[in-house]
Amino acid sequence: MDSTVIQISFLITKEDYLSMELEKQHWLTPKENKVILCIIGLTALCCGTAAFFGRPGSLYHQFGLLLLILTGFYAISYYDLVKPFLIKKQAERFYEKNHRNIGSQIVRFYEDRFEMTAENRSLHIPYRYLYKIVEGNKILLLFTDKNESVFLPKRVLSEQQLFRIRSICHEKYVHL
Amino acid sequence: MIMDNTLIAEFDGKLKIQEYAYAYQQYGLQYGASSQRGVKAAAFSVAAAMVLYALFMEHFNFERLPAAAVLLLICMYMITYYLYLVPKKIRLHGEHIYKSSRLLSKPKHFQIYRDFFEMHSEYESLKRFYTDISDCIETDADYILIGGTEHRVTVIPKKTMSEQQKQDVTRHFRQEMPKQYKRM
CATH class of the missing domain: 2.30.29.30 (Pleckstrin-homology domain (PH domain)/Phosphotyrosine-binding domain (PTB))
Known part of the structure; x- marks a missing residue:
C-alpha cells in the first residue's frame, strides 16, 4: 500500500x-552554444575595436567596423540579456491571451x-x-x-x- | 448549454522513432527559428553577391581578398546550413526526443470529438479543445497538433485509421480549425 x-x-x-519559460529555456539551451557565441562576439568586438581605432579608413569602412563592434556586443549579450527579454515578452503575451485556460x-x-x-x-x-x-x-x-x-x-x-x-x-x- | 460531444473517429496508434522524427521535422520546419529558411538562405545569397561585387568594384583588389574570402565562406556555409543542415538537425533532434521519452513509444488510444480530442495511454490522459490548438499540420503519415500552455506537439498517426476515418478527421479538422490547419 x-x-x-x-x-x-x-x-x-x-x-x-x-x-517557468525562462528557466526551461535556460536549461534547454546547450552550454556550448553560449560559449561559442561569446567567443564569436568577443572576437568580433576585439577585431572591430582594434581596426576602428588603429586603421582609420573611409566612412564606409568605419561604418562597417562599427557594425562589427555592435554585432560583437549583441552576440555576447544574446543568451543573458536579449533572449530572456524576448522569451519574457512572448510568455507575457501568451499568458494574457490564455490565462483562463492555464x-x-x-x-x-x-x-x-x-x-x-x-x-x-x-x-x-x-x-x-x-x-x-x-x-x-x-x-x-x-x-x-x-x-x-x-x-x-x-x-x-x-x-x-x-x-x-x-x-x-x-x-x-x-x-x- | 448542451455540449454535443459527437464522436468523429476512434482508433489506436503507436509511433515509431522515424515516424515521430519525421513529424517533428515537419513541425520544426514550419515554426520557430527554422521557419522561412528559404528566405534566410536567399538573404545570404544576396550578401555573397554583394561581397563579390564589392571585391571587383574597383578592379580586383588584393587587399580586400582575405576579408572577402572569409565573408564568402560564411555566406556559403549559412546557405548550406539553412537548406541542408537544418532539416537534418531538426529530424535528429526529434529522434533524440523520442529516445529520451518512455511515453512516446507507448500505444495510445485516440478519440476525435466534435469540440476536442482525447488521447489515452497507460500513463497519460490528454484532452485538448480545438480552441487551444495553435497549429494543425496534416501530412501523408499523421496529424500534428500543437497547443496547450506547454506548446505540446501531439502526433496522431494515420496508419491504423481506415480511409473513411481519415477523410472524416481531415474534414473535421479543416472545419473546426480553418486558420490553424495546413496540409503538407
Missing part, C-alpha cells in the same frame, strides 16, 4: 508561468511515482520514466522527455517537502 508522500495543489500565476494543478509525489492532474491532462508515471528533474531558482521542472515538462513553482513547497522530493528523485535530480 503506497501512501502519498507529498500532495500540492496550486493555481499557476503569471509570475510562475514567466519563471488553470490549476494537483501534483502528488509517491514513493515510486508522481501524478499530475490538471483540467485537461493527467499524468501518472514512475520516477524511472522521467527524463530529468531540474530545480531552478523559482521552478521545479519534471521532464518526461528532452522537450516536454511539467512544472511546479517552488513557492508552493515547504523546505521539508523540497528536501523530500530531492531525496525521492535523487537519481534524476539536477540543479540549474
